[in-house]
Amino acid sequence: MKAVPKVNTDGFYMEDELVGDAFSGVVPFYTEPEPKVFDPDQIEQLTMLEEEIEHEIAGYLVGVPVPAGLFHPRFNLADWETYQDAVQAGPQGTFPDLWTEGLSQEEIDELTEPQPAVTPEMDKIGEQLVKSKLEVLELKQQYEILGQKIVMRELENVDLKAQNEALGAQIVGIELRLLNIEQPKGEATNV
Numbered sequence: 001m002k003a004v005p006k007v008n009t010d011g012f013y014m015e016d017e018l019v020g021d022a023f024s025g026v027v028p029f030y031t032e033p034e035p036k037v038f039d040p041d042q043i044e045q046l047t048m049l050e051e052e053i054e055h056e057i058a059g060y061l062v063g064v065p066v067p068a069g070l071f072h073p074r075f076n077l078a079d080w081e082t083y084q085d086a087v088q089a090g091p092q093g094t095f096p097d098l099w100t101e102g103l104s105q106e107e108i109d110e111l112t113e114p115q116p117a118v119t120p121e122m123d124k125i126g127e128q129l130v131k132s133k134l135e136v137l138e139l140k141q142q143y144e145i146l147g148q149k150i151v152m153r154e155l156e157n158v159d160l161k162a163q164n165e166a167l168g169a170q171i172v173g174i175e176l177r178l179l180n181i182e183q184p185k186g187e188a189t190n191v
Contacts, residue, residue: 005066005075008059012102013073017061024063026080030055064098071111074102 003016004023032055064080066073076098083098101108 005062005064005073006059007062007075009057011060011075011077013066013075014059019061023061026063026075026077027061028057029059029061031058067097067099070099070101071108072102074100076100 001018002021002023004019006014006017006029008014060075060077062075064075079098103111
């Protein structure tokens with residue numbers, strides 16, 4: 001298996017396609033027709049229409065490798081036809097490249113234009129941005145720590161409240177025992 005260029009009908013490179021090792025030349029590939037819904041009772045109509053459907057050429061598989069250095073390769077299909085005619089007539093020397101650049105020089109210049117260098121002002125802004133982001137992260141961490149401390153304080157308050165209630169119950173119990181001790185055993189209490 002080998003990869004060969006796949007081009008559209010204008011000759012512009014689309015992608016590579018895997019083909020057998022023996023593949024060479026230029027071979028068209030076709031669009032798939034849109035599926036049509038037919039009445040199942042009209043099978044004869046379907047077979048007749050299948051024979052009549054003409055597939056449109058969507059592009060070509062090209063057995064000529066793309067040379068390096070092209071930004072938007074374009075295969076010259078007309079030159080290929082001329083080349084095929086010349087080969088059939090017999091060898092006649094070399095033929096010009098079949099692949100050309102598909103972009104204009106202006107488009108290439110735009111693609112290859114060097115990116116602007118970083119200025120000291122941009123460096124300063126970048127440093128300020130980094131500092132600001134670090135400050136935000138630090139504030140978030142402090143916020144989380146404070147939130148944890150608040151939760152701990154609330155838990156401590158709940159625990160102290162429970163201890164206070166337990167101590168209050170103990171004090172009431174002690175006061176009742178003291179009352180029972182202070183009263184002589186034979187006297188009735190008016191409660």
